Amino acid sequence: MSMTSAQQSAWNAGVGGNAAPADLNLLILGCLFGCLLLFAAWSLLQAYRGVKNKTVRMDTLAETAIRLVLLILLSLFFYAH
Structure with missing residues (x-):
């Protein structure tokens, strides 16, 4: 589900730049x-x-x-799809 233009402008105002929500998702999954x-x-x-x-x-x-190994595989299955 993509964001509406109002949601996108609120996101840009909140992060203070042009960071995409996918970038935050990648950062959280990496951590x-x-x-x-x-x-x-x-x-x-x-x-x-x-x-x-x-x-x-x-x-x-x-x-x-x-x-x-089971913990890592389940985490990959549930979070990195």
Whole structure:
């Protein structure tokens, strides 16, 4: 659904320039997936350190990896269409 001319002029007045709504959408999605990938890397690193120190079992590392892959795939499906 595209914006009407009144909505477009209100958007331009609100952002203070010629930024398109699609640019804001891209910025928000980029931040979301950047944070999500950083969280996935941190989680896998912590699980690996736990396996190395023998405080976490190896199957827990595999479960963590599977859950993170599923989380990323679902996020891509629901948000980046």
